Amino acid sequence: MTLLAPKRLNCKVLSYNNGGLAFPSAPITVIADAEAVSTPDATDVTIPLAWADAQHQWVKLGDDVGRILFRCRRAATSAITTSPVIKVFGAYTDTDPDPVTNAFPNDNTIPFDRLDGINSAAGLTLTCVAATDLRDGTYSYSNWLTYTHPISGIKGDRFGARWIFPMVTTPANIAGTGVIIEMLAIPKLYPTS
Secondary structure, three states: OOOOEEEEEOOOOOOOOOOOOOOOOOOOEEOOOOOOOOOOHHHHHOOOOHHOOOOOOOEEOOOOEEEEEEEEEEOOOHHHHHHHHEEEEEOOOOOOOOOOOOOOOOOOOOOOOEEEOOOOOOOEOOOOOOOOOOOOEEEEOOOOOEEEOOOOEEEEEEOOEEEEEEEEEOEEEEEOOOEEEEEEEEEEOOOOO
16 A cells, blocks of 8 residues: 655645555644744634634645544753643535635634534643653654544544644743644554455
């Protein structure tokens, strides 16, 4: 089976060739700097379709992506004060977001939902631990983390959403530059018979 590379139009598209048991995609950057993000206020968190800034972007998933995971990547020797927290939203449309603002119309034409918890839930903390996180010569990596979908009870379930939007609600405070949020798409497991 051949893994298709993510495609960039005004979004990232994650997909796999059809059939068989697939393997995870390569991680993609979904937030380039989780320290420099514009932090959404309480109203922004309730209208994710209209939220846009230079750091946040909607990510389009291919049909055979079943689950998603997130992690934090940062400078290998960085001191950690605050790990980033994200809330994960899904949009159910084949329409692309606006190519300039990267936002969807907030006019009741695009169905959406919060995937990582009920509306009042705190969000997914991408916990960074300097002493135990894996590292290479350049970066340290938090564990791959995911949420349990509040309806299906399945970890990392996209719940049929075509678009995924991880929104940083608590920015990272980590020494060094470039605290990156990465996403990994896991394929659906197809039955063999």
